[in-house]
Amino acid sequence: MRTRRIVTSVLTGALVATTLAAWPSAAVAADPPATRSFHTEGNPILGDGTYYSADAAPLSVDGTLYVYGGHDEAAEQQGGFEMHDYGVLTTTDPTSGDWNLYADNLDPDEVFAWATGDGAAYAGQVTRGADGKFYWYAPVEWDDTTVPNRMAIGVAVSDGPLGPWTDAVGEPLLTWTDVFGTSTNGQEVIDPHVFTDTDGRVYLYWGSWGVARMVELEPTMTATTGAISTIPGLTGFFEAPWVFEREGTYYLAYDWKQGGSECTPSNYQACIAYATAPSASGPWTYQGIILGGTSATTVHPSIVEHEGRWWITYHTKDAVNGGHFRRSIAIDEVQWDGDRILPVVPTRADDPAFRLTDNVALAATAAASFTEQPPMTLRSINDGFRATTALLPPDQWGNYRGTTSSNATDWLQYTWDAPVRTGSVGIEFHRDGNWIRLPASWVVEYRDEAGDWQPVQGATYPTATDAWHTVTFTPVTTTALRATFRGQDEGAYVHSVAVSEWEVYAVQAESLPDVDVATPVGTAPVLPEAVRVGGLWTPVNWRPVDPAQYAAEGTFTVEGRALGQSAAYLVATVHVGGTVDPGGDDTTAPMVTVAASGTSGEDGWFSSPVTVRVAADDDTSYLTTIETRVGAGAWTATPDARFVDVPVSAQGETVVTGRATDAAGNQSTEVSRTVKVDTGAPTVTAALDAATRAVTVGGSDALSGLAALEYRFDGMGDWVAVEPGAVVQAPDMLPHELVVRARDHAGNTATTTVSVPLGDGAQLQGNVAPYATPTTSFTSGWEAVGGLIDGTNAWGEDDASKYGASWGTWDRVGEQWAQLTWDFDVTVDRANVWWYQNVPDAQNEGLIAPRSWVLQYLDADGTTWHDVALTSGEYGRNSEGFEPVGFAPVTTRALRIVAQSWGEAAGQGSVGIREWQVGAVQADGVVTPVAPTFQPAPVCTGTATVTIPDVEGVLYAIDGQDVTGTVEVAADAHVVVTARAADGFQLADGAVTEWEHTFTAPECEDVVVTPQVPVFTAPVCTDGEAGDGSLTAPTVEGVAYTVAGAAAEGTVVVPLGGTVTVTARPLDGFAFPAGPQASSWAFRADAPDCAPAQAVVPGTVRITGEAQVGETVRAKTTDWQPDGVRLAYAWFADGVRLDGVTGDRLTVTPALEGATLTVRATGFGAGLVTASATSEPVGPVTPADTGWRLPWD
Template sequence: MRKTLTTVLAGVLVATSLTAWPSAAVAADPPATRSFHTEGNPVLGDGSYYSADAAPLSVDGTLYVYGGHDEAAEQQGGFEMHDYGVLTTADPASGDWDLYADNLDPDEVFDWATGDGAYAGHVTRGADGKFYWYAPVQWENTAVPNRMAIGVAVSDGPLGPWTDAVGEPLLTWTDVFGTSTTGQEVIDPHVFTDADGRVYLYWGSWGVARVVGLEPTMTATTGAISTIPGLTGFFEAPWVFEREGTYYLAYDWKQGGSECTPSNYQACIAYATAPSAMGPWTYQGIILGGTSATTVHPSIVEHEGRWWITYHTKDAVNGGHFRRSIAIDEVQWDGDRILPVVPTRADDPAFRLTSNVALEATAAASFTEQPPMTLRSINDGFRATTALLPPDQWGNYRGTTSSNATDWLQYTWDAPVRTGSVGIELHRDGNWIRPPASWVVEYRDEAGDWQPVQGATYPTATDEWHTVTFTPVTTTALRATFRGQDEGAYVHSVAVSEWEVYAVQADTLPDVDVATPVGTAPVLPEAVRVGDLWTPVNWRPVDPAQYAAEGTFTVEGRALGQSAGYLTATVHVGGTVDPGGDDTTAPTVTVATSGTSGEDGWFSSPVTVRVAAADDTSYRTVIETRVGDGAWTATPDARFVDVPVSAQGESTVTGRATDAAGNVSTPVSRTVKVDTAAPTVTATLDAATRAVTVGGADALSGLAALEYRFDGTGDWLVVEPGAIVPAPDMLPHELVVRARDLAGNTASTTVSVPLGDGAQLQGNVAPYATPTTSFTSGWESVNGLVDGTNAWGEDDASKYGASWGTWDRVGEQWAQLTWDFDVTVDRGGVWWYQNVPDAQNEGLIAPRSWVLQYLDGATWHDVTLTSGEYGRNSEGFEPVEFAPVTTRALRIVAQSWGAAAGQGSVGIREWQVGAAEADGVVTPVAPTFQAAPTCDGSATVTIPDVEGVLYAIDGQDVTGTTQVAADATVVVTARAADGFQLSDGAVTEWEHTFVAPECPDVVVTPQAPVFTAPACTGDGSLAVPTVEGVAYTVAGAAAEGIVPVPLGGTVTVTARPLDGFAFPAGPQVASWAFRADAPDCAPSQAVVPGTVKVTGDARVGKTVRATTSGWQPRDVRLAYAWFADGVRLDGVTGERFTVPATLEGASLTVRVTGFGAGLVTASATSEPVGPVKPERGSRWPWD
């Protein structure tokens, strides 16, 4: 093991909380950047400064909490960390803190560092009384597989100034892994000094924790590096301390799919104990559940006789996974065991005024891909359109060969809610998750049946927020069902990142009166009657002093979904409250079902039957349930009871309820039919005729439909079992046949219809092949090589579909296409997959070199290029032409860009292979028939573009897409053009009868009213349009012309079709809500520029920074523009940037512009610095 320094202190003082520090004077603290007060977590939650990876140190009555600085932009999907800050307090419980921003800048302290990747560090005090900051930062050395290394800075005081204590990294990849290309990042250091003076350096990431000894100098390692066993679920961030002879190690715990971390992008805090600093370690359990952030990075420290735990969240204003904030809570002990810690919040979500009732709903789904996605993400209150990670989303990904067409999300509430709108954000990725083809919202009615909401329209755009309004309903459950997009025999997945449900606001909230004896805590009602509905209430905590003597006091409560204000309960201590009259009315019982429903009452999944009771007087009742003729099971103090039913076939569930007055309801029953087995489906090819005989059956619920289509395009066509489906033409095809039973189960099968004898292939033949590869990353797709819909050579990124990639593999990789028949080909195009610049040396990068080969028997040969070159285009297809070859397989053999794992792997977006053109022999391709999509739409016939083939519809020559009547019967014929002849046996005629959708006499489209916002005085207004066949109303009254919108008020306009008219297919009600918010008429405040200067080493490869101070007002935001010799640098808009070699010799300046909401911008420009020096090791020619 390398030792960077060999000096050993003669006398070692123990650096623990129990040991006196050396008496040497501590350096005076620099002034704080700012002082602030907080009411709770996050410590600094206003969004002005984001910090993470807390590492506390208690010194002379002050708690110093060191942390990394998250600087990522709001929608940035990765870490941006360049410096460290410090939070200090005398007492965390006081809420009084100081912030020392930019306390350690690795780019200025460590000459060997790039200034990037300032991840979780740790500060401790050495035996010499100095303070040592162990900082994992990016190393300048680009020859190692991972450049993160641990440096050491030293200072006489806990707040600096800091200098490099070693002059080079203390610990690097090569120190830990030697020449190996596999390992884990060298990050998250923690230093512990034991009572005997021995010092240990711990670190760990990606599931492996390690430890090595440190010399007393604190700047050199000693002994061998050891891995640490016994840490169940360890992911990263070890933190070691000692208490009363027991050693503790806290860490980030992760087990994807577990209750604590349903996603593998989440972490909890666990700990282990040991009899010594080197173990052996025994796992003791989880002490803090997953926070809102993907990691937590724990620390536990004693300060002034109390113990504290730190972690981080994304709960600050505009926070995110890459904009985290430090939190701190007190630790309680039970002997030598740490008691579980419940994270606290300054802004307790239980008391937020919001109309979003989804936050307190119970979420369910028909299926969840968990991990990495999570069901609980849909109502966690985190709404963001980008920079999302898998735990921020629910998704139904089952693989790229799933034929499951629909899945649902469901919310249920203990008490009915009244709602008329929802908000939702849909998501897509670069692989199999796509926008839904359609979706619908349903509510559970009073009888327990699902009904579609009325008046809604359903947008499907992804990564933006949608608000969907509908006619208000009162319900205990909402369900959103999503239909995926078809692709061939399979169905794309969908994902949702947030789904909100908005309660209709009450006119007033009731007052509550409660009586309690002196000394007895009042029993506040868990729900109150708001109008006709029970509404749950969260009450503020009550201080026992308030009911210690006779009198009255009030308690504030938040009613679910009511955002206008809080309600008040008056508590009479020692008094009484009128109990009201006698209750003689029995409860009302409903029996409702939740599951994946089909037709005729059948379900394709196990069913949850909810027996619920509602009573005017008793919020909770005794609910009894039974299945079939079984015994009654009673559940006291219940709002509902869920009865699971999984038995195949029919089951009957019955429920009844008894209220507090003894009134018993009438029993209510519901019969549930369950069939979870898929139907059978068959498709048998007749090789001679190329026709396919199809069949389907279902043993329990019965067959609902048997359908087929070719190549994943056009309409699904219904057919009877035993029918014969002819091939549409002489070319190869994939025939997909699917069967659906009444329960909604589906099964499909695919038959490859071979190339007809004598047929001539044209165009891109790659989709006819079976792709195979040397390796495919788990999240990529082999079929992504050939699944695009691009025309030949069409550089449209929206059409290439999924992709194939090999990260993190390097070296030689190959992709192969194999046909079941001979193909003669003479050209190709490959669209390389590259997601980072070459110089970044990571991710997927176009290969350094590649070659195209064909298979001749059992031998591979390079093709002979006749045009083009083996290029590296990742913005579109790289075309090549070659001497024609007849073969059954082609392959690309590529040499990766990277030499070490993860430094640049091979990937392909799409691969096209062109058939060699024959001399005048052509084969017609079948047209595509598409039914009318809407009531006023037309059916379409799409004619393929085949050289040498002419097409006609009913005798009239046509090309492209032709519109025909929605119920037309058309005959399409094909013939050879002059100079061409058709291949033997070619299909030349296709007849198709379209089925028109049921349409009203006249279809009209409502137009939205035009809203004019209020000026500084006066109301707003909206202009109601005049549209034939459309009636507009406001508050139930007819509306036309100009309608005023009172200042601060909301007006909802509803449109419905008149008799004889209808809106396009979908909801037959449209509504728009307009709010006249009072405008801000205050005069704009001007930005007052402060100072700006360029700091850092103006040298090639080093990082310079715009340092500012004195800008006003305090919340002003700053934008940066950098210049070299007066010329603006394109794309350089950050606070700092690394100087490229192209700027050697240039003078640098930066212009800073202050801006913000309601502010008049102003700018200031720095003095020039430079000229830029060459990289270290070079000489100035004029020196």
């Protein structure tokens, strides 16, 4: 490896190596003006969506915490990082909520002449050198295009923690070549962290993609020394090492990832773990996870001590309009148990547990018949995040099992601890470029009182992808909802489905009940876990209670969020030292239901293991003792439960019985359910008679019995039911693929496929590509060779929803080929190619239409290839639809496309194809219609269009009326386009002649309005008596304010000691900014202390410690009255107040040399009249100790 040059002279370098540790710290340069100052109530630190930041790296300097971070600038739907510069957040006290932002503090494009500035300013870190200067280690893109990966670590330097910054080296400190030499295998050189050990030695750590490394730095901070080494012992390491030392133990925090684990079910997620070691170089011992995954895919941890307290930073996507590429920094305090870091619970300014919402899915337990996990996740469907920004796999549930799955349906299920009443749901589907498509159909079912599944009534089910759908139905009361999705068929196989969010909306109660609770003085009140709302048990999240509220007799109120009730908060009145009416005797027994959940079929059969839920509901007791029994086995009791789940996996029939007893001793009757399980697939057979081209089909099932045997040809049309032993004849002499499917009563399916060969003398017509076998020069692991010809597009139909999977060759470049081979001769004269391109040409990565290409056919000799002779079209690069070419007819058994990639180096633009069609020569007068193009309205007030192709011999009509050219229709029109042959022409066999399309009109956007906070006037004392409080709702266009469901008009009285909640909602045609569409504020009229105020009696204040540069002095106070008085401090130098120094300690800086110091203490507190006292002066401040003395001193 190269050792970076040392910027200072040789002599200076020698002095640094021998005496640097004894030098005093240099004065810190004054901070520049902040871009903005703001106050936050919690995480994320800056969450209003005006500035997105990530990859936090904190540094504590002279009482200020500097949090350095990258700047996320990606657009809402941009699926990649856009990071051009770095910013800094600063505070003196994270608990204060007061922060400054210094945006664009370091721009690598301006500081590093060797950097490209192409939006890859990844996670960096700032540390202080022994020379007092500040060094920013920034991984940015190098302008050297000869290395496999151009990310390199640069070093910027400054006299102060906020710049200005200059390049400290003049070239990268660490590059791919330094780490991997000439090898093309390795990991990005990113995520640096520099740690200075207690002995003054400095180490650089970095790591990504599962490998952490370290190397020692010279004391100059700008050159490496010694060998690079990998770091073992970091279980689950993914990236972002951060090293620190505490009380002799070394800690390394990092992004932890194990796809499919409980913490990271998706391989796109990360948690925070740490390891410990006896030295900065290890050996490291894994200690566990301390913070679970956040809403972002990565977390990038850092841990730092600031003013005697420890803090951890990370990032989330919790800011307004945030996303995986629009992240925001968060900070929480770290607690210790000896040398062990305790698990960190992330905090939020807007705690979702108390957010008013009618979406009860947030509190449901989600289940699925199957989840592709990783990379997708089940928990994504009710995590509260709609798809407002670019999605990644962990944002979705999906049932992808591969492109050869015949599994037709899968379900998602929500289960609640207590019944909910709902009449609507919301959902969003997604598709990808591979096998995930919109569902063919779907249905919502609810579990009734008997535990059986019933379809909801009155619902319609839209299936469009990438759009939010709200589905309403007749309200039901249930403990579970299930949505079952039917995938789209393609041949013998079924496409997958993906859902990003599924919301369930509670019917709103007319009113919320009053809650009264009694508790002894000094004992925390026991607030009810659930209350009766509208006759149903409704779980409640209560706000925390301050111990001071129950320290003495009296009453106070507590707010709680009742699940699904968005109009207002529930209010509990707590009587401290009092009693409440316990109510009458309970003589009613609980009601028990026994319900089965699994993949259900017919006649009570299930095709999966089953979870049997025994649930109890009681009018008086929210929790009961539930007993369960399987078959004739013993009873098993579970106390304090709403339900008990009993797993059943035994094949055949199993009986589960349940009963419950409430707190009063009332016992229910026994309720039983018989569960039938058959997880085995039926058998299916199909035998081809080559001579007659007929197929004999069969099927059977040994347990639940055969329910259906069906067949269809070429994945088209309806399935045809037959009996076992039936003989199925091919419909014509053309080649066909016959799919036979057997289904048992439990719902298990099995399929088999038979290729029916071309009949003697048959004339091929239309697109003959599906009859061929595709092969290629190379196929990326996540693409499909079969994607070349798996689409359902009509000839030349530019419909991206129909091209199926795709073929791609990334990261290969150069010449690539795709070939179609037939088992028989074909005579063809035309082709359509839809090129696969996912980035602009200038970006030169991913998949890009080829620089050039040619179509060739195989000679009859079986080895020689010839270029076709084009008669129409050209070898174009269309990636928005098919690129058509015509050529002189050829008879062959193989065609191939030979393409030259757009890119020239690995990882640059590679070749890919969405779909490839090949047309047979048509007899004179035979025509094949080309599909029309459907273009939706560009805006909600515009019109949609249907573009009719110009095909000789083909006439088109819309709803029976002949049309040509471009036809305008309503933005939400449903149209049917038909094609027929003109006089003197005839349609090719099998030609598509009808296209049906329903346009979806764009929604007119609501006017965005922001609710304003009502004005609250607290109670005041009049003649020694406290009066009521009051509030006034502001007047904001498009916003309605309500109190207890009624409009808040004029002045609203808030009774003394009472609480009034005001709720704001947007009116029709208006909307709040992204997020909850309701805001609530609770105003409590606390009684003021009307007694005469007590004055603070000042005690003494004096300065202790040595008034010398580099030392810390402290204010010592005694005899201040009354007890509990709080003190604030102000420090002065020669009578001039020192800005920003408000604690009881002062670090003496060089700027204070020669000054006389004083400190003023001010006593304050609730109900107290403040008073102050000033210390005697100390000083003047003496120079810093040089660390050595001359012999005669």
